[in-house]
Amino acid sequence: MLPVTAAVLAVLAALLAWPVPALLGRARWPGRDPLVALVCWQAIGLAGGLSIIGALLVHGLAPWGHSLPEAWWSWIRGEPVGGPVRGDHWVTLTLAAVLALELVGVLALSWIRTARTRRRHRQLLELVVAPGAAPDTRLLEHPVPVAFCIPGARPLLVLSSGMVAELDEAELAAVVAHERAHLRERHHLYLLPFVAWEAALPVLPAAGRAHGAVRELVEMRADDVGLRELEGADPRRTLAQAIVAAAGRPGGAEVPGGALAVTGGAVRARVLRLLEPPSPLPAPARAAALLSAGLLLLLPTALLVLPAL
Structure with missing residues (x-):
């Protein structure tokens, strides 16, 4: 059997x-x-x-x-x-143990490294950011539009001064709603297994494909959830304009490791999806x-x- x-x-x-x-x-x-x-x-x-x-x-x-x-x-x-x-029985038993330890170990190591990176970036940012206009946001003095959130036990939602200056009030609210969706639904947990899968099996093309697909999907999901909080005649266009404004400036600020940014995923696909929404x-x-x-x-x-x- x-x-x-x-x-x-x-x-x-x-x-x-x-x-x-x-x-x-x-x-x-x-x-x-x-x-x-x-x-x-x-x-x-x-x-x-x-x-x-x-x-x-x-x-x-x-x-x-x-x-x-x-x-x-x-x-x-x-x-x-x-x-x-036979010898093949011992070989497969050994491979099963090695693969199980590798997958679990890489997952645990990815969790520890990502948590450590987020904690370090959060500590550094807290030294240079100021309270933002919204209660749960922080303002980073940087001329290029950038917005990101650092998930964790003490989440941090950061907007650059360039983002605040570039966007109008409705567009800024759309960006904040998008980042809040990431934090509320804990999208970083969706990504973690695929980060570990890609690290453990780098020769497997499906691992990289899965990671990229999940990253794009969590951004689309954040778009959808964020739209529910927005008001106005055309919230989809408002969010699309905000994404384009943040992604279209060359030489942008680098998003910290482990953070989720409003310009994450396939920007073009997300903008087209917002402007021409598919049927549910x-x-x-x-x-x-x-x-x-x-x-x-x-x-x-x-x-x-x-x-x-």
């Missing part, structure tokens, strides 16, 4: 490592509902990691039992094996996408656990 399970998990891991991310990356519907697309990307990443580690683990433990729990328990207790233990994703399609994401997470788990029942 375990060799069949290992083969199915390996096929699933291969699909989630290349064709599935490629299809989702080329699809047009994510721009119609960025939040659902973000859920799908998270499911692909988690299911892909579980599948590849599970395939290696299941193949390596095959001589010890007919199901993963049974084989794992027998291996832990040092019980006699039910079949010959229909409820049945939305439900189908979420159901698919849930089933994608359940499939490798079921393959690992159900043979023991």
Whole structure:
């Protein structure tokens, strides 16, 4: 039973490592509902990691039992094996351990490094910024329009003096609403697994594609959430003009590492989406996408656990 399970998990891991991310990356519907697309990307990443580690683990433990729990328990207790233990079993067990440690370790290391970078930048900025016009904003003296937020336990929303001078009141409110959306929905947590995935598997093209797609989607999601707070005749055009004003000036200020900026993601695609909004994703399609994401997470788990029942 375990060799069949290992083969199915390996096929699933291969699909989630290349064709599935490629299809989702080329699809047009994510721009119609960025939040659902973000859920799908998270499911692909988690299911892909579980599948590849599970395939290696299941193949390596095959001589010890007919199901993963049974084989794992027998291996832990040092019980006699039910079949010959070949060199490939030990190799796959070693690879499973190394890959699991690498993915978890890189994720933890990325979290620590990013948190440390954000804390350092926050401390430096607090020395030079002044209170902004809005209660939760800070003003940075810099002639180039720039706006960003640093998430964390003590979030910081920074606007440059150039941004304040460049934009009118409505456009400035749009920028602030966009950055508040990042902080309120904790978009940095959506990005972290894909930063770690790309760092752990730099040779895998899907890792870079997934990171870029998720970064673009969190910006689109922040646009959508920010628009809900805006008033005026055409809030979409107002936010688009603010993005263009911030992105169109050469020699802009560098955004601190770990920050989320209003000019993040694909600016051109976001501006076109704001000026020509796509139709919302229909409820049945939305439900189908979420159901698919849930089933994608359940499939490798079921393959690992159900043979023991």
